[in-house]
Amino acid sequence: xxxxxxxxxxxxxxxxxxxxxxxxxxxxxxxxxxxxxxxxxxxxxxxxxxxxxxxxxxxxxxxxxxxxxxxxxxxxxxxxxxxxxxxxxxxxxxxxxxxxxxxxxxxxxxxxxxxxxxxxxxxxxxxxxxxxxxxxxxxxxxx
Ligand code: FES
Numbered sequence: 001x002x003x004x005x006x007x008x009x010x011x012x013x014x015x016x017x018x019x020x021x022x023x024x025x026x027x028x029x030x031x032x033x034x035x036x037x038x039x040x041x042x043x044x045x046x047x048x049x050x051x052x053x054x055x056x057x058x059x060x061x062x063x064x065x066x067x068x069x070x071x072x073x074x075x076x077x078x079x080x081x082x083x084x085x086x087x088x089x090x091x092x093x094x095x096x097x098x099x100x101x102x103x104x105x106x107x108x109x110x111x112x113x114x115x116x117x118x119x120x121x122x123x124x125x126x127x128x129x130x131x132x133x134x135x136x137x138x139x140x141x142x143x
Pocket of ligand 1: 062074075076077078079080081082083084085086108121122123124
């Protein structure tokens with residue numbers, strides 16, 4: 001029979017590993033630790049001007065836009081999926097990697113201007129290492 005303190009120690013060790021793995025997945029590894037912590041994202045405005053900035057893994061594309069003063073993204077609700085003023089068009093090659101819209105996002109997009117099949121609310125796109133090089137376009141008008 002195992003001693004209870006040994007079993008508890010193993011269980012705690014597994015719990016800590018699970019939490020750390022989750023943190024790495026969500027926020028990226030420490031510098032030098034493997035997974036990138038930042039990715040390049042290009043925002044192309046409605047006039048065709050491209051701006052490439054770095055987005056932190058674990059943040060959202062909307063937060064990346066706001067931190068870098070990207071025009072044409074108002075994000076009035078701060079990312080609560082309640083305003084539809086962070087509307088972007090995801091470039092065709094990135095649709096699969098950015099994932100599908102949630103039902104809440106679908107409902108909120110009803111209030112967005114000029115919605116297209118590749119429309120997303122960028123507060124709902126979490127920056128992940130796989131999104132290195134992501135390209136999104138902004139509409140001429142929000143809301
Ligand atoms: Fe309001 Fe995205 S910031 S819906």
